[in-house]
Amino acid sequence: MNVAYLNQTLRVLLLFVLVFGILYFSAAVLIPLTFGLVLSMLLLPVCHWLQGKGMGNGVASFLSVLALLVVIGGVITLLQYQISDLAEDLSKIEERVNSIIAGTKDYVKQHFGISHREQQKMIKEQQGSGMGQVAGMVTTLIGSLAGVLVDAILVLVYTFLFIFYRGHFKKFILRLFKPDSREETELVLNKAGKVTQSYLGGLGLMIVMLWIMYGIGFTIAGVNNALFFAVLCGVLELVPFAGNITGTSITVLMALAQSGDTKVVIGVLITYGFVQLIQTYVLEPLVVGDRLNINPLFTILIIVVGEAVWGIPGMVLAVPLLGMFKIVCDHFEPLNDYAFLIGPPNEKKSEGNFLTKLFKPNK
DSSP, rough: OOOHHHHHHHHHHHHHHHHHHHHHHHHHHHHHHHHHHHHHHHHHHHHHHHHHHHHOOOHHHHHHHHHHHHHHHHHHHHHHHHHHHHHHHHHHHHHHHHHHHHHHHHHHHHHEEEEHHHHHHHHHHHHHHHHHHHHHHHHHHHHHHHHHHHHHHHHHHHHHHHTHHHHHHHHHHTTSOGGGHHHHHHHHHHHHHHHHHHHHHHHHHHHHHHHHHHHHHHHTTOOTHHHHHHHHHGGGGGSTTTHHHHHHHHHHHHHHHHOOOHHHHHHHHHHHHHHHHIIIIIIIIIIISSOOOOOOHHHHHHHHHHHHHHHHHHHHHHHHHHHHHHHHHSSGGGGGGHHHHHHHHHHHOOOOOOOHHHHOOOO
């Protein structure tokens, strides 16, 4: 075995360990910064379009971030409207939950011989011992919400600054490399930006389609406030694998609490299965496609690693970051083997998916 090659491989692996260590211990700083970087890449086409209309860089950058806020605000307003309708049904849901609890108590009494009074006494004891924990959970929740608000503001500021100073940052990166390799470096930067834009844009379009399909399916199934749960399931799709299961589980539990009708629950499960079938075999190949050219094994692995390092934000950011890393590996010779490992078998140059071919103008 070539000793020099082995030493080079060990140095690269040591670099990976060092990078993940820095990511873990610097999460509070790097998470909003990374979100700002990824969102700035997504909004660059909007900024370029606005500048093409004669606007200055500052105005175009600000309006790009404002457009993002409008979209997010629209989704929040829609959810708030549905939540207000859902709140009107809380009394019915409470009655249904109380009925389920009463039935459970009767079952325990009949099969285990524990009277209602004894069950109530046990519940009160558990509630008393858990009051401190509940207070701690409330305090933690309030602190977490405050932290999320601060991070959201930071993300918007970072996004604007990344867009506004993109030319300056690009020149800085190019200055880090020798003049004869700057052309290749610029190519890598452009590819990384385009891949991120393509992936996130396709993901956003797919989420909108999921909203429509879930909304129709849940409405047919008889779920109250079907639009709310449809939007919830679609938004949770940002968290790969776990998100859609979580959203559907919440919908099933709320359907049980609202009506207790097993037909509604079956309808929700059928909708979930049908939507997952369409998503896997139609939407993902056509809308999202293999834009990142990543092996499915490493897609799952990087999501697990992202959750371990940065939690839920890590799961959201893991896939596009891995896609950018693969582009770097493709163009940096010492990392070519890792690009081969991460990429799919028999990788070919992407010629675009069905939708890009369909709308591509003839030359």
